[in-house]
Amino acid sequence: MTRPFQPLERRTFLRHTATGMGMMALSSMMAKSASADEPAAQTDAAWRGVVQPLHHAAKAKRVIYLYMAGGPSHLESFDYRPKLAEMDGRPMPESITRGQPIAQLQGAQLRCFAPQHRFRRFGPSGQEISEIFPHIGSIADDICIVRSMKTEAINHDPAHTFMNTGTSISGRPAMGSWIHYGLGTEAEDLPGFVVLTSTGRYGQSQPIAQRQWHSGFLPSRFQGIHLRGTGDPVLYLSNPQGVDGPRQRQIIDAVQNLNRLQDRVVDDPEIATRISQYEMAFRMQTSVPSLRDFSSEPKRILDMYGINGPDGSFGANCLMARRLAERGVRFIQLYHRDWDHHGSVKDHMRGSAGEVDQAAAALVRDLKARDMLKDTLICYGGEFGRTPMAQGNGRDHHIKGFSMWLAGAGIKPGITYGSTDEFGYNAVENVVSVHDLHATMLHLLGIDHLRLTFRFQSRDFRLTDIAGNVVSDILA
Numbered sequence: 001m002t003r004p005f006q007p008l009e010r011r012t013f014l015r016h017t018a019t020g021m022g023m024m025a026l027s028s029m030m031a032k033s034a035s036a037d038e039p040a041a042q043t044d045a046a047w048r049g050v051v052q053p054l055h056h057a058a059k060a061k062r063v064i065y066l067y068m069a070g071g072p073s074h075l076e077s078f079d080y081r082p083k084l085a086e087m088d089g090r091p092m093p094e095s096i097t098r099g100q101p102i103a104q105l106q107g108a109q110l111r112c113f114a115p116q117h118r119f120r121r122f123g124p125s126g127q128e129i130s131e132i133f134p135h136i137g138s139i140a141d142d143i144c145i146v147r148s149m150k151t152e153a154i155n156h157d158p159a160h161t162f163m164n165t166g167t168s169i170s171g172r173p174a175m176g177s178w179i180h181y182g183l184g185t186e187a188e189d190l191p192g193f194v195v196l197t198s199t200g201r202y203g204q205s206q207p208i209a210q211r212q213w214h215s216g217f218l219p220s221r222f223q224g225i226h227l228r229g230t231g232d233p234v235l236y237l238s239n240p241q242g243v244d245g246p247r248q249r250q251i252i253d254a255v256q257n258l259n260r261l262q263d264r265v266v267d268d269p270e271i272a273t274r275i276s277q278y279e280m281a282f283r284m285q286t287s288v289p290s291l292r293d294f295s296s297e298p299k300r301i302l303d304m305y306g307i308n309g310p311d312g313s314f315g316a317n318c319l320m321a322r323r324l325a326e327r328g329v330r331f332i333q334l335y336h337r338d339w340d341h342h343g344s345v346k347d348h349m350r351g352s353a354g355e356v357d358q359a360a361a362a363l364v365r366d367l368k369a370r371d372m373l374k375d376t377l378i379c380y381g382g383e384f385g386r387t388p389m390a391q392g393n394g395r396d397h398h399i400k401g402f403s404m405w406l407a408g409a410g411i412k413p414g415i416t417y418g419s420t421d422e423f424g425y426n427a428v429e430n431v432v433s434v435h436d437l438h439a440t441m442l443h444l445l446g447i448d449h450l451r452l453t454f455r456f457q458s459r460d461f462r463l464t465d466i467a468g469n470v471v472s473d474i475l476a
Contacts, residue, residue, distance in 0.1 A: 047192065047221065049184030051447055058446030059410030059476075060377040061186075063179065064321050064332045066360055068352075069160065069206040070339030073386035073395050074403035075424050076349040079147045080119040080128050083422035084388050088114035092389050096425050103154050103397040104342070105389060112423070113390035116346035125414030132353040135361035136405075141414040142364055142373075143407040144474050148418025148427035151384050151399045151434050156206060156340070159383035159399070164212045166438055166463050173216035173454075175438060176331035178463045180222045181215075182452045183445060186328030189287035191225040193331045194324055196317040200338025202351030208335050217456040220270060224333065227288065227320070228312075291323055304366065306358040315359035322366050325376055339382055343394035364407050377444055378407045379437075388423045401427035404437075410444045412476045435468035443470045 075081060092110040102110075119128045122137035127145055129137045136143070153159040158168040165172040173181070176193035185192030195213045199205050213224030263271040292310045294302065297319070302308065307315040314336045321332045336356055341348045360380060367373040385402025386395030401420035407413065418430035439449040442463065449468055453460040 046188055047180065047184045049180075049182050051182045051452065054446030055448040055451055056443075056446055058444065059375065060408070060441075060444040060446075061375040062325050062328075062330050062332070063176075063377045063379065063441060063445070064325060064363070065176075065334070066318075066356070066363075066378065066380040067163075067333055067335045068339050068356070068380070068382040069208060069335050069337045070156070070203055070341070070382060071159075071384045071386060071397055071402075072339040072352070072382045073341065073345060073349055074147070074401070074420075075115050075386065075388060075395070076117050076345065077130050077133060077353070078128075078145050078403035078405065079401075079420055079424055080115060080130075081388070081420070081422060081424040084112055084424055085114040087112040087423070092423065092425075096421070096423060097389075100425075101154050101399065102387070105387065105391060105396045108391075110389040112388060113395065116349065123414065127414065127416055130353070132350045133357045135357045139361045139364050139407070142368065143405045143413065144411050145403060145405045145416045146418055146432055146471075146474070147401075147403045147416060147420060148429060148431050149381070149385075149402045149404055149434075149437070150427045150431055151402075154384070154397050154399050156383065156397075157209065159397075160208065160212050163383045163434055165216070166435060166465050166468075170211055171214075171216055172461070173218045173222065173463070174213045174224060175441070175463055176213060176224050176333055177215040177218050177222040178452065179331045179442070179445060179447075181218050181454070182442075182447050183330055185330045187330075188328070190284065190291070190324065190327055190329050192329060193222065193224040193333075194329050195224040195226045195333045195335070196320055197226070197228075197335045197337065198312060198314040198317050198355075200314075200336060200352055200355045202341075202348040202355070203338045204340040204342070206335075206337040206340055208337060213333065217461070218454060224331075287327070291320065291327070294319065301366065304362045306362070313359075314356050315362075318359040318363045319366075322363060322370075322372075325367070325372060326370075341386065341394050342396065343392050345386070345394045348394075367408065373408045375409045377409045377411070377441065379441070380405045380407075388425050398425075400425060406474070410475050412474050415474070417471075417474050430471075430473065432471055433467065435464045436471050438463050439468035440471045440474070444475075 090112050092112050097110055117130045117132050120131050120137065122129055122140035125141045127140040129140060151159060151162055153162045153168045161170055162168045164174045180192035197208060210226065215223035259271050294309050305315045305319050307313060307319065310316050317334045321334055324332050338352045338355060364373065364378060367376050381404025385398045387398045401424060418432060419428060420426060421428050442449040442452060449462060449464045453462045
């Protein structure tokens with residue numbers, strides 16, 4: 001029996017038509033406005049999620065994750081240890097460090113290194129925060145500081161992978177992908193999972209692999225989309241020169257028909273993804289430029305974030321995050337790649353703090369003023385902390401105890417939760433693992449982390465792997 005069509009390599013087809021994703025998507029979108037007797041070569045781009053109904057009432061609709069890549073020192077930010085200051089320059093007690101994982105201090109003489117900045121108590125809550133974070137200090141009554149985080153991977157790349165996916169094994173879905181898969185998105189013209197990156201000047205700039213926001217074994221429509229801070233926010237977003245709407249319409253109709261024919265033969269979910277993403281690509285041709293147009297923002301808002309416009313800085317990305325949240329994006333992740341301070345931790349922590357402090361606090365205030373903080377979960381932290389022991393005048397990687405803060409939807413404001421020991425080495429009170437963080441995040445979104453699973457290679461996988469407990473003590 002003769003097959004109805006001869007399979008055609010899609011890359012070959014696209015290359016010969018000299019078009020791009022945005023061009024094909026334009027025609028898909030044009031089909032919406034075509035007359036009713038014309039076939040509309042498009043599918044609904046908005047995914048509504050597999051958790052229907054929600055497992056329980058949700059406090060959060062969305063997550064904004066402020067990711068401080070490189071491992072910011074908890075000892076110069078949110079975890080003041082007077083005993084460490086008292087022991088400055090003296091040997092670290094061997095009873096604490098014996099047999100413990102140490103990254104680059106193996107074989108070195110381990111000496112205590114005092115906190116390099118003073119701490120102050122902020123607000124009626126009296127939370128202790130380093131003086132180099134005065135703006136975050138000014139929102140102390142709105143945030144919950146967790147001082148008892150711990151993780152499992154001591155080097156940057158696997159630690160990023162563990163924080164983002166719940167495992168140090170590459171190739172698993174990112175937390176944003178899990179959340180998009182579970183809940184879908186409220187955005188019709190933007191992806192459900194968006195990533196923004198910025199680079200500072202005071203630490204070793206962290207390389208961030210795109211697999212940190214990959215969908216892993218989930219269908220590829222759930223991977224994060226990286227919006228670049230300068231130039232075209234998405235490559236090939238603009239139409240090629242000389243290409244008009246009618247020609248795009250012909251191209252997209254042909255491509256979509258080929259995709260559907262192939263889908264009937266192989267029943268591949270990636271083909272359905274491709275069809276829907278063509279439409280999304282076109283919608284982004286309109287939505288992304290308007291998203292980056294800050295001209296409608298009052299000067300007081302730009303001043304509050306400490307920016308002049310969409311310049312790719314962390315401050316501009318924070319304002320972009322608010323605008324993305326307003327448009328229904330489910331998971332927004334901002335990486336600031338400036339926190340790997342193996343040397344000059346005093347000066348570099350001050351510099352890095354100055355790059356993020358004002359904008360992070362402005363984001364909380366801005367959301368609160370718009371009545372959005374009540375259903376937006378904000379997370380702030382890195383992949384691990386830094387050692388209480390000196391590495392010259394810097395600090396090494398540290399996984400046994402570090403800090404982060406959370407704010408917004410369902411989080412108790414104005415509290416400090418958990419504690420490290422008197423040296424800031426081990427998390428000893430109300431210890432919170434990465435899996436616990438993920439379980440709590442999903443809980444606030446109305447998802448039971450044990451029930452959001454995906455079967456792959458004969459096993460049911462989940463974001464929290466085989467661990468994780470909701471940290472109910474920090475929930476309002």
